[in-house]
Amino acid sequence: MPSPRRNVEVRALGASASSSSSSSPSSPAHGGGRFEFQSLLGSRAAGADPTCARLRVSESPVHRRGSFPLAGAVPSQAPPPPLPEEDRIDLNPSFLGIALRSLLAIDLWLSKKLGVCAGESSSWGSVRPLMKLLEISGHGIPWLLGTLYCLSRSDSWAGREVLMNLLFALLLDLLLVALLKGLVRRRRPAHNQMDMFVTLSVDKYSFPSGHATRAALVSRFILNHLVLAIPLRVLVVLWAFILGLSRVMLGRHNVTDVAFGFFLGYMQYSIVDYCWLSPHNAPVLFVLWNQQ
Numbered sequence: 161m162p163s164p165r166r167n168v169e170v171r172a173l174g175a176s177a178s179s180s181s182s183s184s185p186s187s188p189a190h191g192g193g194r195f196e197f198q199s200l201l202g203s204r205a206a207g208a209d210p211t212c213a214r215l216r217v218s219e220s221p222v223h224r225r226g227s228f229p230l231a232g233a234v235p236s237q238a239p240p241p242p243l244p245e246e247d248r249i250d251l252n253p254s255f256l257g258i259a260l261r262s263l264l265a266i267d268l269w270l271s272k273k274l275g276v277c278a279g280e281s282s283s284w285g286s287v288r289p290l291m292k293l294l295e296i297s298g299h300g301i302p303w304l305l306g307t308l309y310c311l312s313r314s315d316s317w318a319g320r321e322v323l324m325n326l327l328f329a330l331l332l333d334l335l336l337v338a339l340l341k342g343l344v345r346r347r348r349p350a351h352n353q354m355d356m357f358v359t360l361s362v363d364k365y366s367f368p369s370g371h372a373t374r375a376a377l378v379s380r381f382i383l384n385h386l387v388l389a390i391p392l393r394v395l396v397v398l399w400a401f402i403l404g405l406s407r408v409m410l411g412r413h414n415v416t417d418v419a420f421g422f423f424l425g426y427m428q429y430s431i432v433d434y435c436w437l438s439p440h441n442a443p444v445l446f447v448l449w450n451q452q
């Protein structure tokens with residue numbers, strides 16, 4: 161079914177044809193060839209640039225009823241149909257659209273400002289080695305290897321249960337972050353140097369920050385399952401926060417990558433807690449591990 165926009169355009173063209181020539185209905189000028197081609201061109205342009213298409217329609221004689229030279233010659237013409245919804249959205253961008261664009265602009269600007277360790281020659285370039293050390297403290301490999309090592313050394317059921325769940329949490333995190341990075345495909349900031357310690361192929365993308373998800377997940381896990389003195393608890397939270405900040409300072413991420421990473425990591429812990437593995441609901445896992 162032709163769209164209302166094309167209807168208007170074809171009608172306008174047909175009307176101007178009758179004003180400029182007296183060709184027969186079968187002639188190309190009456191929709192057989194030339195004008196149909198023009199209307200096709202018009203609809204193609206509409207696909208490429210809806211604003212142009214809309215301008216053409218609103219400038220067409222049918223729309224400017226008062227100035228249409230042959231207005232009296234087509235008395236039976238119905239008023240043009242209202243513009244489709246998507247056209248109105250183009251002209252009146254939604255509040256959400258404006259808010260998202262503004263947030264993105266602020267994000268890029270702030271991330272660039274905070275990227276003070278992005279290179280050796282950056283204003284805080286001398287702190288870069290320390291930031292890279294922090295980067296390794298939140299990397300997936302040390303956490304996975306450390307958990308596996310502790311599991312192999314653990315001699316209590318309770319300890320094994322906690323470590324088994326930490327392993328599950330770390331794997332879930334890797335999987336979800338890889339999935340999201342592959343889906344969103346947001347490029348890392350232009351000022352980032354890709355000199356990271358062991359990466360996966362999806363790590364060329366930046367949303368969400370894998371270090372931020374891990375920092376939030378692991379710190380929430382530790383706070384809930386280890387009995388720690390208050391100063392140590394504060395240290396765990398500080399580590400997570402500074403690790404997130406260091407991602408932006410190193411130029412690896414934009415602020416929103418890290419903010420969403422923290423949120424995702426926090427939620428991931430809720431998933432792990434909900435699906436908590438124990439010798440009761442996953443006996444196979446624990447028996448298999450014991451046999452090793």
Ligand SMILES: CC(C)=CCC/C(C)=C/COP(=O)(O)O
Pocket residue numbers: 299300301334356357358359360363365366368369370371372407412
């Ligand atoms: C190779 C393994 C096991 C994990 C990769 C860890 C990694 C390099 C994540 C990327 O983190 P950002 O998204 O914060 O840059």
